[in-house]
Amino acid sequence: MTLPENRAPFDGMAPSANVGPKLDEPAPLFTARTTLGTCALEDYRGQWVVLFSHPADFTPVCTSEFIAFQNALPEFEALNCALIGLSVDSVYSHIAWLESIEAKFDVKITFPVIEDVSMAVSTAYGMIHERSSSTATVRSVFIIDPNGILKALTHYPLTVGRSVNELLRLLKGLQLSERESVAIPAEWQPGGEVLYNAPCLFNDAIKAHDGQAWYFRKVANDTGEQDEVTS
Ligand code: BEZ
Secondary structure, eight states, rough: OOOTOOOOOOSSOOSSSOOOOOSBEEEEEEEEOOOOEEEGGGGGGEEEEEEEEEEEEEEEHHHHHHHHHHHHHHHHHHTTTEEEEEEEEEEEHHHHHHHHHHHHHHOOOOOOOOETTOOHHHTTTTTTTTTTTTSSSOOEEEOOOOOOOOEEEEETTSSSSOHHHHHHHHHHHHHHHHHHHEEETTOOTTTOOOEEOOSSSHHHSSSSTTTOOOTTEEEEOSSSOOOOOOO
């Protein structure tokens, strides 16, 4: 069996202790140099943040992701959400790559991209997975709420690009579930039915619920939001 380049054979050792932040805990604070100047996570209090890492500048999948994120930026902004990119490349490399994306694809990247040459941010967030690559960040996404609390995270491998539409769905689901105290079912799309949280009390559970199972009660999302599903 051939192992992908950069990948060490499994040596039976426990996984790295650096697993990054946990859901519902404060996201690690940082101050970092970006393509748009210095940025600190605390500057974003009061806003949602999608912090995402990519393995390397000037690579095909990353380029496709940056174009997809930029095209969706107005939708994130309409949800009071800022985008911040990150890789371990230098800010000079980021600038050259973004300039090339604009020249070749006519897409101007307007969100900040962190240079993380020291790997301080990527280490704090657990974006470097040793068996995937020795130094590059994997395709991580961290959704941070307006109080600086981590609400969702995903890690994708080097070989598969992320779905920005799924990230928008996730963000919208997080916001709706928080606003309305409801739960979001599988395959939900904005405007679709949501679920009541299951009751914890016997007397609440045994009430008549129009034939619906007490632990699975759908309800219309009547917040007036009929967000468009982007394709
Ligand atoms: C890419 O974005 O295409 C890529 C980046 C790092 C390793 C492999 C692929």
